[in-house]
Amino acid sequence: MIGRLSGLLAEKNPPQILVDCQGVGYEVDVPMSTFYNLPALGERVQLLTHFVVREDAQVLYGFASAAERAAFRQLVKISGVGPRTALAVLSGMSVAELAQAVTAQQAGRLVKVPGIGKKTAERLLLELRGKLGADLDAPLAAPASDAHGDILQALLALGYSEKEAGAALKALPPGSGVSDGIRQALKALAK
Known part of the structure; x- marks a missing residue:
């Protein structure tokens, strides 16, 4: 209107x-x-x-910006996410950061936003997948980012801190698969 x-x-x-x-x-x-x-x-x-x-x-x-408004509109379409929560997400991170978090499936970045719990973060990642980041050339980097996101989640689930997991991810060679990447990251963390 x-x-x-x-x-x-x-x-x-x-x-x-x-x-x-x-x-x-x-x-x-x-x-x-x-x-x-x-x-x-x-x-x-x-x-x-x-x-x-x-x-x-x-x-x-x-x-x-139009990108902020478009992201807000995508967020409020998600069940359980109202305008206040959408505003909190956009206040806590830029549209580009949100798109990167969604592309890499990094729930940890969303949980840092006040008012966003683990379940809400996971729902946001699921619902926003493929809807944000198309304008940011993110699909070209998606396969490596998806693998890195899965490796990161596995390391966090095993009890490693985000800092330790991030350092292990940086040491991985580009194009590592999920299972091979987890194995290599665990070897690096064991040293």
Whole structure:
């Protein structure tokens, strides 16, 4: 319904801002990535928006880029993920970081976002697979990333820390398969 706002930035109270559009003030919730890139109060601002109508509220969400809005829309389509959770995800990581986490199937990166537990992170990875990152040339790197993601998950399941598992992954030769990669990583960690 409301796709874009252009006006003067009247107030900034994270995560909400007030945009004055020729005398009408729109309260807009924005992710912190957008918030940090806003101009000073009284300056012109232009935001892409997503309008949510619920039984008890009508809320306008604003984004600095089309990629942020597209990621937000993909997130809110997932069962159990509402606009507030989607905003938290986009506040905790950039769209590119989210796409990389999804491509590599790294639940650990999503769990670091406040309000995202292990089950929600796994559901996000499952639901977003193939829907994010197409514009970032991620599919070309997907096979190696998928194997590395599986190896990482196996090492974490065996009790290694993310730091130890990450170091072992870096030592692997490119193009390692999952089972061979796990074997080599375990040898490297045993030293």
